Amino acid sequence: MSDQNHEHHILTPKMALKIWAALMVLTAVTVAVAQLDFGALSLVIAMFIATVKASLVLLFFMGMKYEGYQNRAIFGASFVFGLIFFVLTSVDIFTRSIARPLYVEGYSKDKPLIVAAETGPKFVRPWLVTPELLALGKKTFDANCVVCHGASGKGDGPAGGGLDPRPRDFTIKAGWKNGSSRDRIFYSLTNGLGAMPSYAGETAATRWGLTHYLVKAFFSSDPGKVTHAQLKSLGIDPNAAGPAKVKKIPVDFAIELMSTDG
Amino acid sequence: MAKTVEHHHAHHFDSHDHEFDASKQGMWLFLLQEVLFFSGLFVAYFIFRGLYLEAWIEGHTYLSIPLGALNTAILILSSLTMALAVSAAQMGENRKAAWYLIGTLILAGGFCVVKAIEYTGKFSHGIFPAGMMEHEFSNPKTPLFFSIYFMMTGVHAIHVLGGMVAIVWLIRRCFRNEFGSNYYTPVELVGLYWHFVDLVWIYLFPMLYLTT
Numbered sequence: 001m002s003d004q005n006h007e008h009h010i011l012t013p014k015m016a017l018k019i020w021a022a023l024m025v026l027t028a029v030t031v032a033v034a035q036l037d038f039g040a041l042s043l044v045i046a047m048f049i050a051t052v053k054a055s056l057v058l059l060f061f062m063g064m065k066y067e068g069y070q071n072r073a074i075f076g077a078s079f080v081f082g083l084i085f086f087v088l089t090s091v092d093i094f095t096r097s098i099a100r101p102l103y104v105e106g107y108s109k110d111k112p113l114i115v116a117a118e119t120g121p122k123f124v125r126p127w128l129v130t131p132e133l134l135a136l137g138k139k140t141f142d143a144n145c146v147v148c149h150g151a152s153g154k155g156d157g158p159a160g161g162g163l164d165p166r167p168r169d170f171t172i173k174a175g176w177k178n179g180s181s182r183d184r185i186f187y188s189l190t191n192g193l194g195a196m197p198s199y200a201g202e203t204a205a206t207r208w209g210l211t212h213y214l215v216k217a218f219f220s221s222d223p224g225k226v227t228h229a230q231l232k233s234l235g236i237d238p239n240a241a242g243p244a245k246v247k248k249i250p251v252d253f254a255i256e257l258m259s260t261d262g
Numbered sequence: 263m264a265k266t267v268e269h270h271h272a273h274h275f276d277s278h279d280h281e282f283d284a285s286k287q288g289m290w291l292f293l294l295q296e297v298l299f300f301s302g303l304f305v306a307y308f309i310f311r312g313l314y315l316e317a318w319i320e321g322h323t324y325l326s327i328p329l330g331a332l333n334t335a336i337l338i339l340s341s342l343t344m345a346l347a348v349s350a351a352q353m354g355e356n357r358k359a360a361w362y363l364i365g366t367l368i369l370a371g372g373f374c375v376v377k378a379i380e381y382t383g384k385f386s387h388g389i390f391p392a393g394m395m396e397h398e399f400s401n402p403k404t405p406l407f408f409s410i411y412f413m414m415t416g417v418h419a420i421h422v423l424g425g426m427v428a429i430v431w432l433i434r435r436c437f438r439n440e441f442g443s444n445y446y447t448p449v450e451l452v453g454l455y456w457h458f459v460d461l462v463w464i465y466l467f468p469m470l471y472l473t474t
Contacts, residue, residue: 008282008352010349010352010353011345011348011349012349013346013349016342016345016346016349017342019342019345020338020339020341020342023338023341024335024338027331027334027335027338027467030467030468030472031327031331031472034327034468034472042472043473046468046469046472046473047465047468047469049468050464050465050467050468053464054461054464054465057341057457057460057461057464058457058461060345061341061344061345061453061457061460062453062454062457062458070287071286071287071290074287074290074291074294075290075293075294075297077294078293078294078295078297078298079297081298082297082298082301082304082305085298085301085305086301086304086305086308089305089309090308090309090312093309093312093313094312194402
């Protein structure tokens with residue numbers, strides 16, 4: 001049985017050429033517009049022009065203009081579901097707040113040291129280890145750091161799994177990007193490193209407390225005290241920490257000091 | 263004067279029209295899948311761009327806008343030649359359709375050549391997908407941009423190659439005068455697929471090359 005086809009729309013060469021010309025013009029426009037700076041709008045504009053071009057291809061070259069509702073619904077549905085995918089994922093990611101790990105602060109070794117906030121516990125010369133500082137460090141670590149670095153300090157905390165590179169394993173000496181001496185730990189805490197944001201919002205004492213706690217709890221060997229040169233490189237004046245605690249010396253030593261020259 | 267060919271529709275369809283409509287709907291369903299297929303990479307691109315904008319800005323400076331624009335022009339022209347091929351087949355003009363298809367094939371090959379030039383340029387600078395990356399960037403997340411770049415353009419290029427195979431098959435059938443005004447379904451369907459491939463690139467070009 002020879003069947004008559006109902007009229008299928010045939011795109012004329014003239015129409016095809018017109019669409020082609022429009023597509024070429026829009027391509028030139030999008031390249032030209034990209035040379036100008038519209039800030040965040042640049043992407044929106046580029047996507048808008050791309051959608052106009054895509055619509056021309058879809059409606060005329062792909063014949064959607066002449067299609068029935070079924071094929072329109074099918075193709076339209078793909079965009080609806082794509083949109084759901086995009087919107088829900090974005091809402092999830094971009095409303096995450098201070099569970100910070102996903103936000104990279106963009107570390108740079110040349111970033112200037114941020115001056116610390118002045119709220120919170122203050123200590124005199126916090127770069128020297130004291131039991132109070134260790135306790136402060138431990139308390140801070142348990143509250144803020146375990147989530148990524150793990151209670152064992154091995155970088156195996158629950159939130160650290162998705163990070164690349166993984167959070168620092170404090171029990172291993174190799175691979176510390178900024179170094180593992182006390183001053184460098186303090187530096188990393190202050191400036192942030194990789195996915196870890198800067199903790200300059202905590203007082204210097206808190207950061208030193210964390211440093212001392214790290215060394216005590218997880219290091220197999222002590223990297224030593226912080227030297228004056230290291231303090232200076234951190235922008236800390238070792239003598240500006242307030243009056244030193246007066247040390248009591250044994251009486252016979254005092255007599256000896258008084259009886260010698262200089 | 264539209265020429266017809268001898269074509270018997272499959273017995274489970276009522277008519278030529280029924281067969282044609284079902285075939286076309288099948289292709290649209292496939293294209294629905296293709297949209298969702300690419301959406302995975304598109305969503306990844308936008309999410310990571312939102313998180314690591316500086317890395318995206320740095321990454322895009324390594325891409326050549328002239329080459330990207332050239333590829334865009336090549337694909338748009340290939341959509342024109344493909345549309346003309348479909349129109350010719352609809353009129354039963356097999357030889358005309360064949361030559362338009364050959365034009366489409368050559369343009370598709372040109373696209374692949376430009377892509378190959380871009381990729382080898384990247385490799386020679388040590389730029390590979392993250393994980394194989396040898397180049398050093400100032401932003402630590404820029405390798406991620408290149409993972410997405412290679413995946414998106416690579417998967418798209420695979421679709422171009424697949425389309426080229428289908429076009430070769432069509433050219434052969436055209437030279438055998440297999441199409442007429444009453445039967446041109448394969449040309450129509452490959453045409454739809456090819457325009458879709460062009461459509462994806464229409465978005466890839468501004469996203470990857472013009473991103474700031």
